[in-house]
Amino acid sequence: MKSRRNSIVRLSMVAVAAAALSLSACATEEGPGGGGAWVPAGCVAGNTTGGTVHPDIQFSGATNVRGNGTLSGNWADGNFVVSSDGSCSGLKFAAMTIVQAADQSAANSLCALLGAGTDPATATAGSGYDLPADAWACSETFFL
Structure with a gap:
C-alpha cells in the first residue's frame, strides 16, 4: 500500500x-522567429512629419505576435484625437502587428502566418518611429 x-x-x-x-x-509570448527582447515593452512615440500624424504605439514587447501594438486616443472638443505625444494616453481603440524581419518578403510571410494581413508590410525605418531597421508593420489594423 x-x-x-x-x-x-x-x-x-x-x-x-x-x-x-x-x-x-x-x-x-514569442511568435514565429521571435528572438527575445528585440523591442522592449512600452510606448513608442509617434510624431507629425510632413503634416502626417503618426500615432503612439503601445508595444507589448512580444516579438512577432498578432496585435502586439495598440493605438490610443481621447475625445477633445467633440473630436477623437490619437495620442501622438509619446504618452500612449487615452482609450485603446485599435491594434496592429509589428514583426521583426530582414526584408519585406520575410515580413509579408510573417504577417500572413500570423493572420495580420496579406497586403505588403510597411517598413518602419524612416517613418519617424524609434524602432529598429528590421521592424515592419503588417497591413491589418483592427479595432478593439
Missing part, C-alpha cells in the same frame, strides 16, 4: 512540474 501511495505522489509531482513548465513556456 505504501509503495502504491509513493508512486501516486511521484506521478502527481511529475504532472505538476510538467504543467508549470508548459505555463512558463506560454509566458514568453
Whole structure:
C-alpha cells in the first residue's frame, strides 16, 4: 500500500512540474522567429512629419505576435484625437502587428502566418518611429 501511495505522489509531482513548465513556456509570448527582447515593452512615440500624424504605439514587447501594438486616443472638443505625444494616453481603440524581419518578403510571410494581413508590410525605418531597421508593420489594423 505504501509503495502504491509513493508512486501516486511521484506521478502527481511529475504532472505538476510538467504543467508549470508548459505555463512558463506560454509566458514568453514569442511568435514565429521571435528572438527575445528585440523591442522592449512600452510606448513608442509617434510624431507629425510632413503634416502626417503618426500615432503612439503601445508595444507589448512580444516579438512577432498578432496585435502586439495598440493605438490610443481621447475625445477633445467633440473630436477623437490619437495620442501622438509619446504618452500612449487615452482609450485603446485599435491594434496592429509589428514583426521583426530582414526584408519585406520575410515580413509579408510573417504577417500572413500570423493572420495580420496579406497586403505588403510597411517598413518602419524612416517613418519617424524609434524602432529598429528590421521592424515592419503588417497591413491589418483592427479595432478593439
